[in-house]
Amino acid sequence: xxxxxxxxxxxxxxxxxxxxxxxxxxxxxxxxxxxxxxxxxxxxxxxxxxxxxxxxxxxxxxxxxxxxxxxxxxxxxxxxxxxxxxxxxxxxxxxxxxxxxxxxxxxxxxxxxxxxxxxxxxxxxxxxxxxxxxxxxxxxxxxxxxxxxxxxxxxxxxxxxxxxxxxxxxx
Amino acid sequence: xxxxxxxxxxxxxxxxxxxxxxxxxxxxxxxxxxxxxxxxxxxxxxxxxxxxxxxxxxxxxxxxxxxxxxxxxxxxxxxxxxxxxxxxxxxxxxxxxxxxxxxxxxxxxxxxxxxxx
Numbered sequence: 001x002x003x004x005x006x007x008x009x010x011x012x013x014x015x016x017x018x019x020x021x022x023x024x025x026x027x028x029x030x031x032x033x034x035x036x037x038x039x040x041x042x043x044x045x046x047x048x049x050x051x052x053x054x055x056x057x058x059x060x061x062x063x064x065x066x067x068x069x070x071x072x073x074x075x076x077x078x079x080x081x082x083x084x085x086x087x088x089x090x091x092x093x094x095x096x097x098x099x100x101x102x103x104x105x106x107x108x109x110x111x112x113x114x115x116x117x118x119x120x121x122x123x124x125x126x127x128x129x130x131x132x133x134x135x136x137x138x139x140x141x142x143x144x145x146x147x148x149x150x151x152x153x154x155x156x157x158x159x160x161x162x163x164x165x166x167x168x169x170x171x
Numbered sequence: 172x173x174x175x176x177x178x179x180x181x182x183x184x185x186x187x188x189x190x191x192x193x194x195x196x197x198x199x200x201x202x203x204x205x206x207x208x209x210x211x212x213x214x215x216x217x218x219x220x221x222x223x224x225x226x227x228x229x230x231x232x233x234x235x236x237x238x239x240x241x242x243x244x245x246x247x248x249x250x251x252x253x254x255x256x257x258x259x260x261x262x263x264x265x266x267x268x269x270x271x272x273x274x275x276x277x278x279x280x281x282x283x284x285x286x287x288x
Binding site for chain 2: 024056060134
């Protein structure tokens with residue numbers, strides 16, 4: 001069977017039954033999304049690729065728990081968020097937000113290509129919420145589910161982080 | 172640009188326009204390698220533990236032998252005592268009461284669950 005042309009739900013079902021080729025096909029299809037998201041969160045391509053590998057390994061271990069094969073994309077993002085939060089807690093990232101003075105200072109960015117640099121200047125909690133909201137299209141409720149944070153906190157992070165990005169990315 | 176950044180839609184578009192990573196076959200291979208390693212580890216761990224246990228038994232043979240005999244004797248003694256108790260009239264009565272209690276609990280549990288549904 002040609003897995004390259006199969007629907008994702010079909011490939012997910014095969015992978016959940018233990019088909020290694022099917023899981024490799026899922027990695028091939030989703031790697032750019034997961035690596036891209038983790039690069040925005042970490043700002044470090046090498047670390048992002050390590051965390052993306054860990055995301056796929058955890059997904060492989062727990063794929064049988066996924067009830068709806070069509071929801072694989074969203075579920076994989078949740079796994080990636082969990083992996084990122086585990087890393088952030090180990091590295092104490094979320095405990096060390098920038099000071100208000102650092103956050104409000106407008107850095108010099110040349111143009112829109114500096115989105116990655118602007119993201120790096122947000123504190124990790126705001127960066128996570130902004131990337132999931134604007135970059136991945138998750139609703140505030142979905143972000144709250146993924147992170148385990150209160151909905152009000154998520155809304156505040158998205159609003160404040162988004163406002164800072166807009167301010168910083170103005171020419 | 173200032174106008175373009177005036178609402179959330181533009182921020183979303185900015186994210187969408189940022190560079191999309193190209194597919195990387197080496198990344199797929201690295202993930203496959205890590206999964207293969209995990210599989211090997213899962214298979215090898217029980218074998219390794221069994222080998223360590225055998226090694227420990229071999230290394231401490233006289234003591235391990237004495238421990239095994241004592242432990243098995245203890246188990247046999249408990250099993251023998253239980254068998255003696257449950258073949259006595261008091262034991263049979265206790266077993267019947269225990270079975271009836273379990274059956275009543277199961278019936279009650281099913282009833283409560285049925286009411287909840």
